[in-house]
Amino acid sequence: MNDNTRSIGWPLHLSLLTLAVMFPFVFSSPFIVNFGVLALFYAFIGQSWNISGGFAGQLSFGHVVFFGAGAYASTVLQLRYGMNPWLGLPASAVAGAIVGWIIGFLSFRAGLKGSYFALITLAFAEVLRILVNSVGFTGGGLGLLIPAKPSMANFQFAERIGFYFLILALTVISVAVAVWLRRSRFGAQLAAIRENEDAARALGINVFREKVKVMVLSGAMCGVGGCFFAQYFLYIDTTIVFGVDKSVEMLLVSMIGGAGTVYGPLIGALLLAGVGDLTRVLTDVQGLSLVLYGTLLVIIIAFLPNGLIDLFKRIGQRFKQRGA
Amino acid sequence: MLKVEGLTKIFGGLKAVDSASLDVAEGRIVALIGPNGAGKTTLFSCIAGFQPINSGKVTFQGKDTTGWPVHDIARSGMVRTFQITQPFAKLTVHENIAVGAYQKFHDPSEAWEHARRIADQVGMGAQLEQPAADLTVAGRKRLELARTLATSPKLLLLDEVMAGLNPSEIIEIIEIIRRIRASGVTILLIEHVMQAVMSLSEHIYVLSYGKIIAHGAPKEVVNNPAVIEAYLGRGAAEQMAQEGSHA
Numbered sequence: 001m002n003d004n005t006r007s008i009g010w011p012l013h014l015s016l017l018t019l020a021v022m023f024p025f026v027f028s029s030p031f032i033v034n035f036g037v038l039a040l041f042y043a044f045i046g047q048s049w050n051i052s053g054g055f056a057g058q059l060s061f062g063h064v065v066f067f068g069a070g071a072y073a074s075t076v077l078q079l080r081y082g083m084n085p086w087l088g089l090p091a092s093a094v095a096g097a098i099v100g101w102i103i104g105f106l107s108f109r110a111g112l113k114g115s116y117f118a119l120i121t122l123a124f125a126e127v128l129r130i131l132v133n134s135v136g137f138t139g140g141g142l143g144l145l146i147p148a149k150p151s152m153a154n155f156q157f158a159e160r161i162g163f164y165f166l167i168l169a170l171t172v173i174s175v176a177v178a179v180w181l182r183r184s185r186f187g188a189q190l191a192a193i194r195e196n197e198d199a200a201r202a203l204g205i206n207v208f209r210e211k212v213k214v215m216v217l218s219g220a221m222c223g224v225g226g227c228f229f230a231q232y233f234l235y236i237d238t239t240i241v242f243g244v245d246k247s248v249e250m251l252l253v254s255m256i257g258g259a260g261t262v263y264g265p266l267i268g269a270l271l272l273a274g275v276g277d278l279t280r281v282l283t284d285v286q287g288l289s290l291v292l293y294g295t296l297l298v299i300i301i302a303f304l305p306n307g308l309i310d311l312f313k314r315i316g317q318r319f320k321q322r323g324a
Numbered sequence: 325m326l327k328v329e330g331l332t333k334i335f336g337g338l339k340a341v342d343s344a345s346l347d348v349a350e351g352r353i354v355a356l357i358g359p360n361g362a363g364k365t366t367l368f369s370c371i372a373g374f375q376p377i378n379s380g381k382v383t384f385q386g387k388d389t390t391g392w393p394v395h396d397i398a399r400s401g402m403v404r405t406f407q408i409t410q411p412f413a414k415l416t417v418h419e420n421i422a423v424g425a426y427q428k429f430h431d432p433s434e435a436w437e438h439a440r441r442i443a444d445q446v447g448m449g450a451q452l453e454q455p456a457a458d459l460t461v462a463g464r465k466r467l468e469l470a471r472t473l474a475t476s477p478k479l480l481l482l483d484e485v486m487a488g489l490n491p492s493e494i495i496e497i498i499e500i501i502r503r504i505r506a507s508g509v510t511i512l513l514i515e516h517v518m519q520a521v522m523s524l525s526e527h528i529y530v531l532s533y534g535k536i537i538a539h540g541a542p543k544e545v546v547n548n549p550a551v552i553e554a555y556l557g558r559g560a561a562e563q564m565a566q567e568g569s570h571a
Contacts, residue, residue, distance in 0.1 A: 185426045185435065192423040195412035202372065202406070203475055204398035204427045 013175070016263075020168055024161045033160045039273035040167040041228065045246075046253030046265030047174035048221035053251065054259035055181050056214045057194025061118040062125030063222055063250050065103065066096040068242035070223025071230045072132055075144045080137060085146075085155035088227045096223020097216045099128075104215030108208050113197070122247070129242030143237025146230065155231045163232055170228065171266075174221060178262040190214055194260070222250075252293060256300050258307025267308050271296070325350040325510050326371070326402065326479055331380030333363075333370050333534075340366045342534035343380065348479065353501070353511045355521045355542075358531035359555055364514045365407055367531065368481050372404040373397040384479070399427065401478030405485060407514070409464040411456035417443065418452040420467055424474030442474045446500050461488045466497070473504060480504065482513040486520055498524060522546075530554065 020040075024033045045067060052058045073095030074088025083091070107120045132138045150156045157163055181187030189210050192200040201207050230236045240246075249272065257268025272293065279289040304310045326348040333341040340363045348354045358364050369375045371382055373394040382390045384402050392400075412420050421439035429435040443449050446466050451459070456467060465485050472480060482501070486494050498520050505511055515521050521528065522542050529539040532554035538545055545551055549561035 183432055185430055185432065188419065188423050188426050188432075188435075191415060191419070192412050195414055196410050198374075199406065199410035199412065199471075200423070201394040202374075202398060202404055202410075203424050203471060204395050204403070205423075206393075206395045 013179075016266075017172065020171075024164050030160055033164055035273060035277050037160060037164050037167055037232065038276075039269050040164070040171045041225065041232075042249060042253050042269035042272055043266045044167060044171045044174050044228075045222055045225040045250050046257070046269050047171070047178060048218050048225060049250035050254040050259060050261075050265045051174075051177065051181065051221065052214045052218035054254055054261070054264065055178070055187060055194070056190040056211065057260075058211060058214065059114070059118045059251075060121040060247070061244075061251070062121030062123070062247055063218075064242055064244070064246040065121065065125040065128050066099055066219040066222035067226040067229070067246055067250075068125070068128060068132065068238070069095045069099045069219075070226030071236050071241040072138055072144075072226075073223070074227040075146060075230045075236055076138060079144060079146065084153070085231060086153075088155070088231070089224055092223040092227035093220040094223075096226070097220035099223070100215040100217070100219020101212060103219075104212040108211045108215075122244070125242055125244070125247060129238045132242065133238040139237075141237065143235060143240070144230075146234040148234055156234075163228075167228060170224060175262060175266070177217070177221070182262060186210070186213070191260075252297060256297060256308060258309030261307065261309050264307050264309045267312075271308070325385060326512065327381075327383040328367075328371060329381045329383070331367065331370055331382065332378045333366055333375060334378045339534050341370060341377075341531075344531065344534065344536050346529050346536060346539070348510060348512050349527075350510050351505070351508070352527060353505055353513065353525045355525035355528045356512065356514045356531060357516070357518075357521055357528060362531040362554075363534040364531050365483055366534075368404060368483055368514060372402065372481055374404075398475065401476075402481065403472040403475050403477040403479075404481035405468040405472050405483050407483040407487070409461075409468050411459070411464055411467055413455070413457040415456055416452065417448055417454050417456060417459070417467060417470075420456050421448075421470045421474045424471040427475040439474055442470050445503065446470045446473065447496065462490075462493045465489065466500075469497075469500070473509075477509060479510045479512065482511060482515075484514055484516065486515060486517045494520060518546075 023036055027033070049060065049063045053060055070092030074085070074092040077083040077091055078085050078088055103121060103124050107117055112120055133141055138144065148156065150158045181190065189200065189205050192203070192205060193207055193210060197207050226241055229241065253268035253272050254265045255268070256271060257266065258264030275292050275296070276289045279292060300308060328344060328346045330343040330345055331341055332339065332343050344367055356364050356367070366375065370377045373389070373392050377390065381388060384400060387400065389397050389400065412423065418436070418439055421442050422435050425435040425438040425442065429438050440452065443452055446469055448466055448470060451463065456464070459467060469482070469485055486497055489497065494517060501511065501524060525542060527539065528542050528545045530537050530545060530551050537550045537554055538548045552561040552564060
């Protein structure tokens with residue numbers, strides 16, 4: 001956890017933000033902007049996983065449950081009750097937070113840790129997927145189609161660049177949350193819980209309450225990711241927004257980049273989106289990107305167990321040593 | 325300040341602690357000694373709320389804390405260390421101590437500053453940036469102490485903080501414990517290092533097979549026949565007395 005972010009701080013944040021803002025103007029082709037949107041989208045949902053999985057060490061295999069809850073909450077409210085889609089953002093945050101509270105409360109009350117917690121989250125995701133699939137107002141197996149009516153008021157930007165800046169704003173917020181966790185009391189307590197629950201308890205930390213809190217926070221963020229997804233693709237169904245592969249992607253992005261670090265999910269997301277798009281462009285082989293993700297994960301676990309961010313840190317240290 | 329009455333803890337068919345009672349007066353250093361397996365750590369765990377107890381009562385500062393969750397007991401000012409050290413391994417020494425400091429200081433810069441002061445107090449000022457996983461046994465013991473101390477406790481429960489240390493490290497830590505007491509913290513300690521027990525404590529409780537078999541001033545207790553027998557076996561006290569009279 002001896003992260004360099006404390007020492008690097010603002011210059012790094014600002015220069016990355018500048019690059020991200022300039023990106024769609026330098027590469028204006030829709031394909032590249034789409035790549036940017038997806039990379040940031042993965043970074044955002046990866047960061048939501050990272051908040052609970054990386055910072056607090058509560059590894060979840062079913063994070064998609066929050067994603068799906070957010071996607072369905074906002075879309076159902078919009079289509080069935082005519083709510084303005086922009087209000088879908090807070091609505092999906094609330095939905096994700098509620099699901100996070102329920103899952104956190106039940107599993108932590110039962111004392112589930114480590115792989116047991118991972119499995120129970122997977123189970124919750126499957127249960128919610130089947131439930132949503134079997135009731136009427138969610139459109140069941142047919143899913144929900146959001147009619148395309150491009151207008152600002154409608155959360156449908158005529159140009160992809162609108163979505164790009166929206167997801168960029170969300171990602172900036174998620175990075176800010178991560179930075180806050182690194183420096184705040186709450187974050188320190190989460191790190192203590194991740195490292196050793198008994199010792200944390202002995203020092204007066206209410207382990208149960210803090211763990212439920214972090215699930216609520218992470219769930220809310222992930223729920224917003226679901227809302228964004230629905231508005232970007234204008235279609236959701238249960239296999240897409242409650243599918244195990246989304247859970248795995250969030251986890252991979254965070255683990256490959258560096259779990260428990262501020263910029264880990266961002267690095268992981270760039271790689272994931274990059275590999276995905278490159279394999280689609282260069283080959284016709286279906287599912288090749290999954291093979292490549294798997295290979296990458298193996299390589300990174302073998303050589304960089306703390307994630308790709310470690311590579312950057314090592315390079316940074318070497319530069320410092322040379323300079324000194 | 326701390327009053328334990330008739331505390332009993334049963335594991336299966338074994339009475340690990342058998343209606344143990346003890347009293348710790350404010351401002352004192354009190355030691356809990358006893359042969360290996362006597363139930364000292366279990367008694368500590370029960371007092372600090374880590375283990376539910378079968379019967380008995382724990383009163384801390386006039387409040388009945390029996391059955392309170394661990395974190396509430398800790399927040400009320402009674403904080404324990406672990407015999408087998410439990411560092412936050414991937415965090416630095418500074419971060420470890422800051423976790424304790426955050427219990428009192430909610431503002432990060434105040435908590436970090438407090439953690440730095442505590443580190444200096446226990447002689448870890450030079451190791452602040454070191455990951456806890458890299459510390460030696462002595463360093464980890466100190467870190468346990470520092471982390472609990474950073475919570476600004478009223479009563480410290482120290483579980484063998486000197487085990488595994490060399491003589492010069494023991495002398496240092498005895499000095500540190502004296503300073504902690506001088507700063508107004510009451511201390512109850514489990515210790516095997518008799519040099520430390522004799523020089524630090526004002527009152528000693530002896531636990532054997534889960535029962536408190538003797539208590540009193542250090543000099544009294546070490547000459548108590550029941551205590552000698554608990555450590556050295558039946559008849560040992562008599563033999564020692566005879567040898568003493570021959571000499």
